[in-house]
Amino acid sequence: MDAQLPNFPEWRHLRRKLAVFDTVLTFPGARFPWEALVAACKQLGIMSFINGAHSLGYVDLAHLGDARPDFMVSNCWKYPPRGCTVLYVPLRNQQLISSTLPTSWGYETREERAKMEPHEYISRLFDKVSTTDNTPYYCIPLALEFRSEVCGGEAKIPRQGGARMAELLGTGVLGSSSSSFRQCCFTNVRLPLTFSELAIDTSC
Template sequence: MRQLFNFAPTYMPLNHGSFGTYPTAVLEYRQQLLRDWEARECIYAKWTYPKLLKESRALIAPLLGVDTDEIVLVPNATTGINTVLRNLVFEAGDVVLFPSTTYSANLKTIQSLEETTPVRGHQMSIVYPVEDDQVVELFRTNIEALVKDGKRVRVAIFDTISSRPGVRVPWERLVSLCRQLGVLSMVDAAHAVGHIDMTHTRVVKPDFLVSNCYKWLYVPRGCVVLYVPFANQHFIKTSLPTSNGYLDPKARKAMSSREYFVNLFAEVSTSDTTPFITIPAALQFRNNVCGGEAAIREYCYRLAFDGGNRVAEMLGTEVLENTQRTLRPRCMFANIRLPVTIVPAERGVQHPNDNAIITEDEVERVLAFIYTKLATELDTSLMVFAIAQSIWTRFSAQIYLEMSDFEWGARMLLNLCERIRAGEWKEEEDRVLDALA
């Protein structure tokens, strides 16, 4: 399968989840769209493109189990979440609730809102591995405590699958909890479409949801579904940025909220929106070449599960999982602990095992060392991050990978951990400092 994608011959693509990729067939289709657009730029923009955009929306709506006019396409999940949050009207005492595992741009968005509106953010600490019941209870107790303190939790943001670590989140239960407690649910489903079955979205009834098509659906970067059910479309008064679809409140009254919502996002400033209209080609590849959504999921779930176990075996460590075993099944990520132990900064003694030992204030520099060597020496990429006293890595399973690729990644990581144990990362820093002196 790898030959059907656009990878360099020496590149090992183990980190699909960060930016996604798409096959050559979709690349060629997009190039044809660009050629067609430039051939008759005005006619294409005003007549051809709207029809192709509607077709894309109609094709992807069934993957969420929703109506075509409940979804629009935006460039990225950050734009989608900003669009929702910046359309809401906040009052003094309003709170946006979010876990510590939320995507960094969501945190920055909330911090920005705090500068210009009365809303305040409230972060809950979640340290994996935790049980699903604990996650749900943490949301409940935080909401209830905030209400008791005189606050109103206006909206809660949470993932379907978190990024660091890459694990399943009980998002359906969190949506239900929010509905029970009168809180708007904003689901960051960046890792959902093309990764997990989302056809029950309408049944779950989130208030708002965004999902990247370019992460797992083989669509070029710059295409994200923003789902707003009909009942909530009155909240969305403008796109971001405000553009040609916007109408003032008086003019808006002459149009149904459904029609206004779709028109609002049909033409948002001038940019290259060809990724929006490559969805038909991506779905055709997934169905005709890969065997359809279910076949892709089953292959990748199995590779992530078995491959994660194999990497952990080779590293002599473990795969991240809770006692109820809900984090790993039906997920294309595998999070494996590296044989590196983090100790308090004042402690410089060796641990009585074979792990490399680093102190808390050395973590970021060691992570930078790993990232740099993966990219510059090994021509690959893996996400690495710290949880408590350990460093973990996240493998992404995909149809163009197989077990031997996971084993290759494990061997490379073992070598890097040996080099960390030998203190090479410190020598690297010293060489850089000497060069700058």
């Protein structure tokens, strides 16, 4: 990342405003260094938007407030029913949120919004969105309880699935315990196959 930053000013005339990036990668499964990209965005004067679809329940987000991204959305892996999403917008950016999608009852014109505190308006926006089923949100406490009491807790969940699969296959989990491969729930388990069995030429 640092090696690329000096070349960035020559692109500034293109008026880049927002960088969008993930928190985990899938091929292979690994934790993405999103905190470093947030810091780089701040250095370059670009807003950061984290596409954290696979964040909740997959990676540790306890330090999200310290990393200070401009926006983040996440929805997948805490086990409540579908249609349950977290939208993170720090106070400094809440005035940029003007409408839900679709626009619903809480919407106000720009002139009316100017008379309100940003945090008051964004809360009002999401109080009632007619196409939203609020039922999944009531399931969050039970979902968290299930992950803690049945699954062993947040620290254990990323490790135990991969370890069990490796045990069944008689192989192992790829990556050291501290590597980015082992810091999310996208676990990489070695298959019980050799190059010769797959007819792969390894002489190249």
